[in-house]
Amino acid sequence: MDVAAVESDLVKVLFTEAQIQERIAEIAAEIDRDYDGKDLVIVGVLRGAVMVMADMARSLTRHVEMDWMAVSSYGSGTKSSGVVRILKDLDSDLTGRHVLIVDEIIDTGLTLSWLTRNLSSRGAASVEVCTLLRKPDAQRMPLTVKYVGWDIPNEFVVGYGLDYRERYRNLRDIATLAPHVYS
Ligand code: IMP
Ligand code: MG
Numbered sequence: 001m002d003v004a005a006v007e008s009d010l011v012k013v014l015f016t017e018a019q020i021q022e023r024i025a026e027i028a029a030e031i032d033r034d035y036d037g038k039d040l041v042i043v044g045v046l047r048g049a050v051m052v053m054a055d056m057a058r059s060l061t062r063h064v065e066m067d068w069m070a071v072s073s074y075g076s077g078t079k080s081s082g083v084v085r086i087l088k089d090l091d092s093d094l095t096g097r098h099v100l101i102v103d104e105i106i107d108t109g110l111t112l113s114w115l116t117r118n119l120s121s122r123g124a125a126s127v128e129v130c131t132l133l134r135k136p137d138a139q140r141m142p143l144t145v146k147y148v149g150w151d152i153p154n155e156f157v158v159g160y161g162l163d164y165r166e167r168y169r170n171l172r173d174i175a176t177l178a179p180h181v182y183s
Helices: 003-009 017-034 050-059 110-120 136-140
Strands: 010-015 040-046 065-074 080-088 098-106 126-134 147-151 174-177
Touching: 003 010, 010 017, 017 050, 017 126, 017 147, 040 050, 040 110, 050 098, 065 110, 080 110, 098 110, 110 126
Parallel strands: 040 065, 040 098, 098 126, 126 147
Antiparallel strands: 010 174, 065 080
């Protein structure tokens, strides 16, 4: 879906499809380098990370296993609940393997700091985090993020996997949502 289809719901485009692809290619090159010769599993956090996982995996120039987890941290609105629950667990055994969690956005950091601890307890050789976007609140959590696409202001954004009540995920670009949509 193009921005033009939902223009009145959006305030402004933060990152275009082309800018996102360019940034993902840069991060993929770093990952290629950092994990050279290592057994790598990338773990996508459903459902928001679907787009970034698909593009990241294809930008890598090596074999990579893709696995998925679903956790609940948000209700259906715009605020984190702070409660993390596993809705779908991994299929892979992580023992001795290098794990990179791929997410589209870190807001409070609650979800990923919990997930990092959870996956580390499964005997992985390493557990790191990659996110396309990061909001300012995340800095207050004891969470090390190895790869960040962009730091953004504290605004609600949609598109490229990011939803508001399951809508706008299939928007090509990333844009700020107009307050009239959620207030
Ligand atoms: P955290 O636990 O607060 O870091 O929440 C992370 C999750 O909340 C993300 O993976 C998203 O699913 C969701 N989220 C946080 N901020 C936004 C936003 O601006 N738009 C859409 N989803 C968001
Ligand atoms: Mg997510």
